[in-house]
Amino acid sequence: xxxxxxxxxxxxxxxxxxxxxxxxxPNFEDFVDEHELAGLAMEPELDSRIVRFHEQHWQVIQGPFxxxxxxxxxxxxxxxxxxxxxxxxxxxxxxxxxxxxxRMDDLMISYAVPGAGVGPHxxxxxxxxxxxxxxxxxxxxxxxxxxxxxxxxxxxxxxxFDPVIDCELAPGDVLxxxxxxxxxxxxxxxxxxxxxxxxxxxxxxxxxxxxEHFSGQGCQAERFTDSQRxxxxxxxxxxESDTQNLRQLLHDAVDSPAFLLSLLTMLSDQSIxxxxxxxxxTERYTVESFEAxxxxxxxxxxxxxxxxxxxxxxxxxxxxxxxxxxxxxFLANLLSKNAIxxxxxxxxxxxxxxxxxxxxxxxxxxxxxxxx
Numbered sequence: 455x456x457x458x459x460x461x462x463x464x465x466x467x468x469x470x471x472x473x474x475x476x477x478x479x480p481n482f483e484d485f486v487d488e489h490e491l492a493g494l495a496m497e498p499e500l501d502s503r504i505v506r507f508h509e510q511h512w513q514v515i516q517g518p519f520x521x522x523x524x525x526x527x528x529x530x531x532x533x534x535x536x537x538x539x540x541x542x543x544x545x546x547x548x549x550x551x552x553x554x555x556x557r558m559d560d561l562m563i564s565y566a567v568p569g570a571g572v573g574p575h576x577x578x579x580x581x582x583x584x585x586x587x588x589x590x591x592x593x594x595x596x597x598x599x600x601x602x603x604x605x606x607x608x609x610x611x612x613x614x615f616d617p618v619i620d621c622e623l624a625p626g627d628v629l630x631x632x633x634x635x636x637x638x639x640x641x642x643x644x645x646x647x648x649x650x651x652x653x654x655x656x657x658x659x660x661x662x663x664x665x666e667h668f669s670g671q672g673c674q675a676e677r678f679t680d681s682q683r684x685x686x687x688x689x690x691x692x693x694e695s696d697t698q699n700l701r702q703l704l705h706d707a708v709d710s711p712a713f714l715l716s717l718l719t720m721l722s723d724q725s726i727x728x729x730x731x732x733x734x735x736t737e738r739y740t741v742e743s744f745e746a747x748x749x750x751x752x753x754x755x756x757x758x759x760x761x762x763x764x765x766x767x768x769x770x771x772x773x774x775x776x777x778x779x780x781x782x783x784f785l786a787n788l789l790s791k792n793a794i795x796x797x798x799x800x801x802x803x804x805x806x807x808x809x810x811x812x813x814x815x816x817x818x819x820x821x822x823x824x825x826x
Contacts, residue, residue: 457796458475458478458623460552461551463552463630464552467630467632468580468630468632469580469632469633470552470632471632472594472618472619472628472629472630472631472632472635472637473619473629474619474621474627474628474629474630475627475628475629475630476624476627476629477626477627478549478584478626478627479549479584479624479626479628480574480626482584482585482586482625482626483625484586484587484625484646485540485542485543485546485800486536486540486542486646487587487646488531488562488565488644489535490647490716491531491563491565491646492519492531494521494533494536494539494540494563495517495518495519495531495533496517496518496519496520497518497539498518499535499539500517500518500533500534500535500536500539501517501533501535502516502517502519502531502532502534503515503516503517503531503532503608504517504519504522504524504529504531504532505529505530505532505573505594505609506523506525506526506527506528506529506530506570507527507528507529507570507573508526508527508528509527509531511606512573512605512609512611514608514609517533518666522760528567528569528570529566529567529570530564530565530566530567530570530571530572530573530641531564531565531566532554532562532563532564532572532699533562533563533564534560535561535562535564536560536561536562536563537560537561537754537755538560538724538725538726538754538755539754540625540754541603541754543561543563543648543754543755544561544733544754544755544756544792545792546561546584546648546650546661547561547650547755548792550790551790552581555757555758555759555790556721556722556757556759557652557653557654558650558652558653558757559579559651559653560651560755561649561650561651562648562649562651563586563646563647563648563649563664564646564647564649565623565644565645565646565759566590566640566641566644566647567641567644568641568642568643568644568646569641570638570640570641571590571638571639571641572609572611572639573605573609573611573638573684574593574595574600574611574612574613574614574615574636574637574638575602575610575611575612575636575637575638576597576600576612576633576635576636576637577604577631577633577634577651578633578634578654578656579633579651579653579654580630580631580632580633580652580654580669581630581631581649581650581651582628582629582630582649582650583623583628583629583630583631583639583646583647583648583649583650584626584627584628584647584649584650585624585625585626585627585629585645585646585647586625586645586646586647586648587600587622587625587629587644587645587646587650588625588641588642588643588644588645588646588658589622589623589624589641589642589643590623590638590640590641590642590645590647591620591621591622591623591639591642592619592620592621592622592624592629592633592634592637592639593615593617593619593620593637593638593639594617594618594619594620594629594631594637594638595615595616595617595618595635595636595637596615596616596618596635596636597620597634597635598614598634599636600612600613600614600615600636601613601618612622612636612742615636622642626659629801630632630795633654639730642702655771657719660665663716663717663720664707664708664713665715666705666716666720667707667712667713667716667756668707668748674704675705675707676703678699678700678703680696680699688752709808711763711764713766714761714763714764715764715774718759718764718767718769718774719769719773719774720756720770720772721759722758722759722769722770722771722773723771723772724755724756724757724772725772725773726753726755726756726771728753728771728818728819728820729753729819730817730818730819731808731816731817731819731822733773735816735817736813737806737809737810737813738822739813740809740812740813740816741809742809743823743825744795744796744809745796747795747796748823748824748825749793749794749795749823749824750793750794750795750816750821750822750823751792751793751794751818751821751822751823751824752792752820753820753821753822756770756820758770758789758820759785760785760789762782764783768785768789768811768815769816770815771820772821773818775811775814775815775818777810777811777814778807778810778811779807779808779809779811780807781802781808784801784802784808785808785811788808788812793824794812
């Protein structure tokens with residue numbers, strides 16, 4: 455079996471067509487079982503639900519749960535955002551680092567009894583479905599061949615379809631599905647499935663970002679002006695030049711450096727709760743901790759982002775952080791690591807600018823040394 459080639463995948467499959475990646479994760483072992491997943495479903499900070507088909511009816515039961523008395527019929531338990539609380543979940547997400555952090559959404563884990571699933575449906579985002587223990591049969595149809603309908607409150611499904619993929623996944627296998635392709639998975643044996651989801655903002659969200667930029671950042675909004683207005687034949691008409699000028703106002707706002715910073719700040723938001731230290735760290739403390747051999751760890755699931763036109767800033771969990779590091783590529787490489795060691799600095803001529811940046815992130819509660 456040929457090894458996975460990310461360049462080939464991005465060129466031939468990403469957002470184009472589904473594919474099965476056999477043994478993408480060879481020797482894959484589950485890092486949770488169904489009992490631990492049930493425990494996560496009791497946590498109020500995680501979105502969880504049970505989807506079941508019982509007595510010929512679909513039903514969605516929203517968590518968090520105190521008990522699991524509703525696990526009757528053909529049922530599945532689904533828990534979102536596991537990468538934010540389980541380090542191994544974040545490590546699984548890292549297997550897909552050939553795609554940028556800002557596109558990554560979260561990790562959902564589901565457990566299903568034999569015959570269960572959430573019904574045929576489609577998603578408006580890319581997803582990698584990693585098979586854990588057990589096996590599941592997946593069918594994938596072509597886009598625009600099935601109409602969506604609400605089959606229960608909180609549950610949208612599509613009509614049955616002719617599959618272009620009909621396969622059984624074993625542990626370590628992965629099914630990639632682009633947006634809009636209907637799919638249906640049914641457990642053959644009791645099984646765990648890990649759904650690595652991606653986000654794709656739609657126009658309404660982007661316009662919301664712009665509105666939030668002006669309302670939340672204290673920015674001075676530019677107003678429409680028309681000092682050279684020509685005479686009109688009727689007050690009814692909106693002229694083409696007026697609509698062009700109004701559109702240009704929006705273009706100017708979107709093209710401004712200030713909006714770029716706001717956009718990147720919003721794209722970095724992961725709803726992670728930072729954990730600031732009791733006492734602020736100093737650069738000396740950071741250096742001594744590294745020299746003692748301690749690895750510097752980011753919060754579970756943390757995914758900072760950078761941009762070439764805003765390279766003096768880091769964007770972390772909805773916060774904008776200034777830094778003094780001149781070697782942007784080197785800093786980006788460190789930020790992509792789950793653990794940072796002193797040896798990671800060996801190729802850098804001066805550690806002080808990066809030490810200062812990570813000391814700031816430690817004091818903000820986004821990084822900590824292992825001994826803490």
